[in-house]
Each structure stands twice: as C-alpha cells, then as structure tokens.
Amino acid sequence: MSPDALLVVFAVILGLLVGSFSNVLIWRLPRGENVAFPPSHCPHCDHRLGVRDLVPLGSWLALGGKCRYCRAPIKARYPVVEALTGLGYGLIAWLFPPLTFGLGALGLMVLFTILLVGSAIDLDTYTIPDELTLPGVGLGLLFALANAQGSGLPTFPEAVQGALLGAGLLVTINNVGAWVLRRFRERSWPEFPLGYQQISLGLLAGAWLGPWWGAGVALLSALVNALAKKVIRIPELLTLGGFLVSVMLGGSGLGRDLGAMVVGALGAAGAVALVCGVYWWLHWRRHREDDGAADTDEPVDAQAMGFGDVKLAAVIGAFLGWELLLVALVVAVFAGAVLGVIQMALHSSNRLKFGPYLAIGAVVALLWGPALVGWYKGLLGL
Known part of the structure; x- marks a missing residue:
C-alpha cells in the first residue's frame, strides 16, 4: 500500500473518532455544557459510558441503537455523524494528500468538522454557537500560515481577506435587507457601545478609505459611545444610503474604482462584524455567569445577540x-x-x-x- 493510500485509511479512522467527539459537541455546545467534563454519559439515565459503549459505529450497531443501561433509544444521528466524518476525512486525504499539502489537509478536515457540527446544531436549535465559529475563524487563519503560494489553499493574507469578505457580504445583505423591510426606518434600539450601527458606518467608510481605515472609523464611533456612556446615533440614511450612493458613483466612474470600493466596504463591515461577534460573545458569557442562565433549558445562543451565518461565512472564507x-x-x-x-x-x-x-x-x-x-x-x- 502506498503512503498516500495508507494516510487515507488513517484519515478515515481519525474521522470516525472525531465524529464521535462531534456528537458530544452537537449535544453540549447549545446547552452551555463543558465539552470535556463530565465524561460521556447517557442523556436519559445519566449512566457513565464505558469504552465499549463509545466505539464509533460499532457500539450503536451492537446495541441495536439503544442504551446498554436503560434501553432508551439512541438517535440514528450518532452513527450518521461518525460515518460522514470518516468518509469526509478520507475524501479530503485522497483529494489533498497530506504528504503534499501538509497541515493544509488537516485544516480542511477541521473545516469539515466545523461545518458538520454547526449544521447539526443549526437544525436542532436554529443557532450556530459562537464557541464553534469564532475560534474557527482563528483556526482558519492559523492553518493558512502553513499554506504555500500556489497550493490551491489560501495564504495568510488571502485567508484574512476571505474571512472579512465572507462576514462582510452576509452582514451587508442583512443590514440593507433589514433596512428595506423596515421601510427605511431607523432601528428602534441601537446596541451599546457597538453593533449594527457601527457595521453600517464601516460599510460606508470602507468604500472610500479601504477596509482597515473603514473599520477604524467604525470602532472609533464605538469608543465615542463608550466615553459618552450612551449611543450617539448615526442615521442609516447616512450610512447605508451613503454606501449605496457611493457604489452608484463608483459604477458611473465618479468615485473610486468600483471593485476597490466594494472590497473596501465589505472588508470593513466584515472586520467590525467579527469584532461585534467577539464582544457580544464575551459580554453574554459574563452576564450568563452573573445571572445563572446556564441553569436554564433554553439553548445558549437563543439568549445571545449574534448572527451565526455571518461568522460561519467568515470561517469558510478563512479556510478556502x-x-x-x-x-x-x-x-x-x-x-x-x-x-x-x-x-x-x-x-x-x-x-x-x-x-x-x-x-x-x-x-x-x-x-x-x-x-x-x-x-x-x-x-x-x-
């Protein structure tokens, strides 16, 4: 057996094991539970599971899809997730041989797991946990450091651009779409000290100043809010309306190059959106600990402010x-x-x-x- 073929077999085995852990993430992340402690246990009778209960695919088949201790049914999703992860990892190792792509192949396996776990949680709770997506963006950027130019995988600057444009494109659609659905009325409750208002400001400023200066202007607005201890409103007619007018000017040749304006605007909006995501995540976690919200049965992200699809797009852009x-x-x-x-x-x-x-x-x-x-x-x- 060739080294590449052997690595495909190893990748399938690794995928089966990771798939088993993915089921833990799917169950525990939306409930705010620690993913490592306590050890795996039956969700029905709470009995701790032994090694023979945790063999990927094999345990579920041997037990007939029921708990060994209380005979409660075990969802078919468990072996499906394990099988899909094993097949996905094997396919990635085949198409992107680790001996050629190095850590890039491992990065794509990590991306596959994030996508599968995020989708399963989204189907259950209509949320995608920040604990999955925000670290996922960071991992995508880290793996990009090992990608060689011309390998087909993004280098670090390309990964940064992909993450910002991914978040920026979806959050722009969200902001403009929401503004239109409100019939161009202002948001009733702007966020403090930063939120959608700063994202829209970044969109406008980025069109003219580029992504980093545009993001800087938006975050400066958040600093002003914090110092004033209140929201200093910036009308969406100015920010979103100004962005649309700017794009029209660029398209008619009266402004900057249209492509540069769009990339700058989306990049700035994406950068501010990710900063907002991190801030809301940390802010919510602090208040959850203060208020004891972790003791409730409500899914974690149902209580938090965020936009999981925006952050998932950033993850995809960072990896691809x-x-x-x-x-x-x-x-x-x-x-x-x-x-x-x-x-x-x-x-x-x-x-x-x-x-x-x-x-x-x-x-x-x-x-x-x-x-x-x-x-x-x-x-x-x-």
Missing part, C-alpha cells in the same frame, strides 16, 4: 479563500431556493436556517470549486 467562498455562497443560495420550492410544493412549514446550506456550498466549493471558477473565468475570457 474569497473565490471559493463566493462559490459556496452561490451554491448555498441555489440549494436554499430549490429546497424552498420543494417545501412550498409539499405545503411544508418546516424551515431551515442558512447554515446547513452554507455548509453544503462549502463542501461543493472544496470538491469542485476550482473547476467552477476556471469555467466561469473562461466564459468571461479572463
């Missing part, structure tokens, strides 16, 4: 780069539209958050993204 991020978003929108039509035809009231679609789009981008990007550039003659 901005071009494959765009492929993932296009596939996600298309998949959501198709499933939406099917649900309407079946008169189904079930709904899915955008997270699972983003995950599907990211997997498609990982497998076929470069070919799709090459085909599209060929159509444009680039």
Whole structure:
C-alpha cells in the first residue's frame, strides 16, 4: 500500500473518532455544557459510558441503537455523524494528500468538522454557537500560515481577506435587507457601545478609505459611545444610503474604482462584524455567569445577540479563500431556493436556517470549486 493510500485509511479512522467527539459537541455546545467534563454519559439515565459503549459505529450497531443501561433509544444521528466524518476525512486525504499539502489537509478536515457540527446544531436549535465559529475563524487563519503560494489553499493574507469578505457580504445583505423591510426606518434600539450601527458606518467608510481605515472609523464611533456612556446615533440614511450612493458613483466612474470600493466596504463591515461577534460573545458569557442562565433549558445562543451565518461565512472564507467562498455562497443560495420550492410544493412549514446550506456550498466549493471558477473565468475570457 502506498503512503498516500495508507494516510487515507488513517484519515478515515481519525474521522470516525472525531465524529464521535462531534456528537458530544452537537449535544453540549447549545446547552452551555463543558465539552470535556463530565465524561460521556447517557442523556436519559445519566449512566457513565464505558469504552465499549463509545466505539464509533460499532457500539450503536451492537446495541441495536439503544442504551446498554436503560434501553432508551439512541438517535440514528450518532452513527450518521461518525460515518460522514470518516468518509469526509478520507475524501479530503485522497483529494489533498497530506504528504503534499501538509497541515493544509488537516485544516480542511477541521473545516469539515466545523461545518458538520454547526449544521447539526443549526437544525436542532436554529443557532450556530459562537464557541464553534469564532475560534474557527482563528483556526482558519492559523492553518493558512502553513499554506504555500500556489497550493490551491489560501495564504495568510488571502485567508484574512476571505474571512472579512465572507462576514462582510452576509452582514451587508442583512443590514440593507433589514433596512428595506423596515421601510427605511431607523432601528428602534441601537446596541451599546457597538453593533449594527457601527457595521453600517464601516460599510460606508470602507468604500472610500479601504477596509482597515473603514473599520477604524467604525470602532472609533464605538469608543465615542463608550466615553459618552450612551449611543450617539448615526442615521442609516447616512450610512447605508451613503454606501449605496457611493457604489452608484463608483459604477458611473465618479468615485473610486468600483471593485476597490466594494472590497473596501465589505472588508470593513466584515472586520467590525467579527469584532461585534467577539464582544457580544464575551459580554453574554459574563452576564450568563452573573445571572445563572446556564441553569436554564433554553439553548445558549437563543439568549445571545449574534448572527451565526455571518461568522460561519467568515470561517469558510478563512479556510478556502474569497473565490471559493463566493462559490459556496452561490451554491448555498441555489440549494436554499430549490429546497424552498420543494417545501412550498409539499405545503411544508418546516424551515431551515442558512447554515446547513452554507455548509453544503462549502463542501461543493472544496470538491469542485476550482473547476467552477476556471469555467466561469473562461466564459468571461479572463
């Protein structure tokens, strides 16, 4: 057996083991539980599970899908997650041989786990935990440090750009869409000291000043709020309306280059959105500890302010780069539209958050993204 083939086998085994731990994350993260302690136990009878109860795939099959101690049914999702992780890791090791791609291949396996765990939690709770996405962005940037130029995986600057554009694109759609749905009325309760208001300001400033200066202007606004100990309102008619006018000016040749304006605006908005995400996460965790909210049965992120899809897009951009991020978003929108039509035809009231679609789009981008990007550039003659 060749070294590459042997590594594929090892990757499948590793995937099965990681899949078992992924089930722990899927259960505990939305409940605010520690993922390491207490050790694995049955959620029905609370009996601690032994080694023979934790063999990936094998234990569930041997026990007939029931707890050894109380005979309560064990969800079929457990072996499904383990099997999908094993297959996913094996496929990644085959397409991105670790001997060639080094740590980049391991990074893609980490991305696959984040996507699978995030999708499963989203399906259960309609949330994607910050404990998954925010560290995921950091991991994507760290793995990018090991990616070589021309390897097909983003270098560190490309990963930073991908993360900012991923978060920026989705949060811009969110902000502009919400403004339109409110019929261009202002938000009733702007966040203190930073929030959507600063994101919209970053969008406008970034269009003219670039991503970093644009983000700086927005965060300076948050500092002013903190010093004033109140929200100094910046009308959305000025920020969002100004951004749309700026884009029109760039498109007509009266402003900066249109492409530079869009990249600057989205990059600044994405940077501020991620800062907001970290702030809201830490702020909520502090207040949860003070108020004892961890003792409630309500899912963790249902109490927190955030936008999981925005942060998940940043994770995808950090691991795959901005071009494959765009492929993932296009596939996600298309998949959501198709499933939406099917649900309407079946008169189904079930709904899915955008997270699972983003995950599907990211997997498609990982497998076929470069070919799709090459085909599209060929159509444009680039």
